[in-house]
Amino acid sequence: xxxxxxxxxxxxxxxxxxxxxxxxxxxxxxxxxxxxxxxxxxxxxxxxxxxxxxxxxxxxxxxxxxxxxxxxxxxxxxxxxxxxxxxxxxxxxxxxxxxxxxxxxxxxxxxxxxxxxxxxxxxxxxxxxxxxxxxxxxxxxxxxxxxxxxxxxxxxxxxxxxxxxxxxxxxxxxxxxxxxxxxxxxxxxxxxxxxxxxxxxxxxxxxxxxxxxxxxxxxxxxxxxxxxxxxxxxxxxxxxxxxxxxxxxxxxxxxxxxxxxxxxxxxxxxxxxxxxxxxxxxx
Numbered sequence: 001x002x003x004x005x006x007x008x009x010x011x012x013x014x015x016x017x018x019x020x021x022x023x024x025x026x027x028x029x030x031x032x033x034x035x036x037x038x039x040x041x042x043x044x045x046x047x048x049x050x051x052x053x054x055x056x057x058x059x060x061x062x063x064x065x066x067x068x069x070x071x072x073x074x075x076x077x078x079x080x081x082x083x084x085x086x087x088x089x090x091x092x093x094x095x096x097x098x099x100x101x102x103x104x105x106x107x108x109x110x111x112x113x114x115x116x117x118x119x120x121x122x123x124x125x126x127x128x129x130x131x132x133x134x135x136x137x138x139x140x141x142x143x144x145x146x147x148x149x150x151x152x153x154x155x156x157x158x159x160x161x162x163x164x165x166x167x168x169x170x171x172x173x174x175x176x177x178x179x180x181x182x183x184x185x186x187x188x189x190x191x192x193x194x195x196x197x198x199x200x201x202x203x204x205x206x207x208x209x210x211x212x213x214x215x216x217x218x219x220x221x222x223x224x225x226x227x228x229x230x231x232x233x234x235x236x237x238x239x240x241x242x243x244x245x246x247x248x249x250x251x252x253x254x255x256x257x258x259x260x261x262x263x264x265x266x267x268x269x270x271x272x273x274x275x276x277x278x279x280x281x282x283x
Contacts, residue, residue, distance in 0.1 A: 072147030073207035077136050078249040080112035083242045084134065092215060092234050093118035093130045103135075112136045126223030129195075133214040134242055140208070147208030148181075155182060155205040158212050162186035162201040176236055180206035180243040187232055195220045198228045202239040209246050213239045 081100035089097040095118040103113040113135035120128040139150040163171055168188035176183035183204035190197040195218040202213045215235040217226040 069141040069143070070146050072139065072141045074138060074147075074209050074246065074250045076109045076249055077112055077138050077209065078245045079108075080134060080136055081114035083114075083136070083245040084238055085241065088238055088241055089116065089132075092116075092238060093132050095120050096130075110138050110140075122223060124222075126219060126221035128223055128226065129218045129220050131214075131216050132238075133212075134238075135212045135214075136209060136242075136246070137212075138209045151205050151208045151210050152182070155203055155210050158203040158210065159184045159186065162203065165190070165199075167191070168199070176202060176204070176239065179236070179240045180204040180211070183239060183243075185232060185236060187228055189228075190216070192218075194218065196225050198226055198231050200228070200232045200235040202235050204239050204243055206243045206246055211239060211242045211246065213242060 081102050084092075086097055089100075093116040096116040100114045100116050103115070105111050105113075113133060115131070115133040118128075118130040118132075120130075122128070137151075137154065139147040139154070141147045144150060159173070163173060163186055165171075165188065167190055169191070171186065171188040173184055173186045176185050179202070183202060186201045186203075188199050190199050197216050197218040199214070199216040201215075202211075204211045204213075213235055215231060215238070217231050219225040
């Protein structure tokens with residue numbers, strides 16, 4: 001007689017069905033929680049976007065020219081010792097018309113200067129002394145502003161410097177018409193052991209270039225002191241000629257086709273010394 005075999009661990013079919021039916025709601029609840037969590041996350045993300053002020057799908061575009069600086073009008077300078085004609089030099093510095101001395105620079109397109117010293121001896125009657133200096137400084141447009149604006153600032157500094165030279169007497173200044181975009185003359189007397197010097201400084205700006213012309217004269221060893229009015233008239237004429245030379249040097253358009261400022265811009269904006277003050281030292 002055989003005994004029935006007992007199968008341990010086998011769950012009756014009906015019992016398994018009841019257990020499975022009971023588990024279904026639990027899974028649905030879990031799925032519902034997961035769905036609610038996702039909705040909250042999307043809502044939070046939307047609130048964050050709304051708080052930033054950005055519209056869904058909006059694209060921010062910045063024009064490439066928004067921060068561009070206008071290219072300076074003049075891209076070069078004339079040769080400093082050639083800005084004045086032989087005729088003009090012959091009247092200002094008769095004994096040095098062809099012996100101008102160029103200042104040292106490694107940026108000929110950004111700065112330059114040339115000076116002439118003339119001593120016309122009249123024997124026992126004394127001598128007539130003349131000294132002329134022409135300085136050119138060009139500004140490129142860069143992050144600090146346009147070349148014109150930087151040149152205007154430097155123009156004002158040069159005029160101010162000429163008005164405050166140590167030891168100057170009877171200082172006078174006046175606007176010079178017909179010379180670039182703006183021009184000012186400064187005249188004063190300067191007494192030295194060699195004699196009484198009459199100093200004339202004309203500062204002119206044309207576009208992004210500043211020209212500082214210093215001219216002084218004196219009668220030495222008994223020679224008559226030159227007239228300040230005569231010296232000033234000659235200086236103003238020479239300044240107009242220098243402005244014309246700068247314009248002529250840029251007659252092919254002046255401004256470079258490239259919008260990127262040159263490396264000389266930052267250097268040319270900070271000149272090492274004021275030409276008008278160096279005039280008193282040369283005197």
